[in-house]
Amino acid sequence: MQKSDWFTRFSSAIATYAGRPITFAMAVATVLIWAVAGPFAGFSDVWQLTINTGTTIITFLMVFIIQNTQNRDTAALHIKIDELIRASDKAHNSLLDLEELTEEELCEFREKYEALARRSRETGKAKVPLEVDGDT
Structure with missing residues (x-):
């Protein structure tokens, strides 16, 4: 113990x-x-x-x-x-340690996901591609 x-x-x-x-x-x-x-x-x-x-x-x-x-x-x-x-x-392994990133790095990820949500609303598609570290 x-x-x-x-x-x-x-x-x-x-x-x-x-x-x-x-x-x-x-x-x-x-x-x-x-x-x-x-x-x-x-x-x-x-x-x-x-x-x-x-x-x-x-x-x-x-x-x-x-x-x-x-x-x-x-x-x-x-x-x-x-x-x-x-x-x-289909998940990106680069997301595994987000809590270890700097505030600026987290903001970059947040912006990517906000853009993804915007594109999804605009296209009406539930899934749209997201590029993280150059892959989709």
């Missing part, structure tokens, strides 16, 4: 739990309880600091958990799409 496995399992569980309706309901209930406690606490600085500190800490930690799950989901999606490109006879 790798050292990062615990964090992967932990972040997946937290992200799954955080996305459930019951978790949202608990957050709303916490805010309502805090708001109702305001008059009893005299709307004091401590009363305000309690919710501010709690929400700040939770938000700070959730950024890392969400980023971890997003990174893993994105990596898995890239692998799946790469396999579809690799397995398709």
Whole structure:
């Protein structure tokens, strides 16, 4: 077991739990309880600091958990799409590592595909040739 496995399992569980309706309901209930406690606490600085500190800490930690799950989901999606490109006879293998290209190189590919979409709409054909790296 790798050292990062615990964090992967932990972040997946937290992200799954955080996305459930019951978790949202608990957050709303916490805010309502805090708001109702305001008059009893005299709307004091401590009363305000309690919710501010709690929400700040939770938000700070959730950024890392969400980023971890997003990174893993994105990596898995890239692998799946790469396999579809690799397995398709008509797909261009030059598209396999687009995420590694510079912004300018990505813009060039985007322009080619935008032109392809335009030609397809103009001709009414579902498939029109696309030249990538000199091949069609």
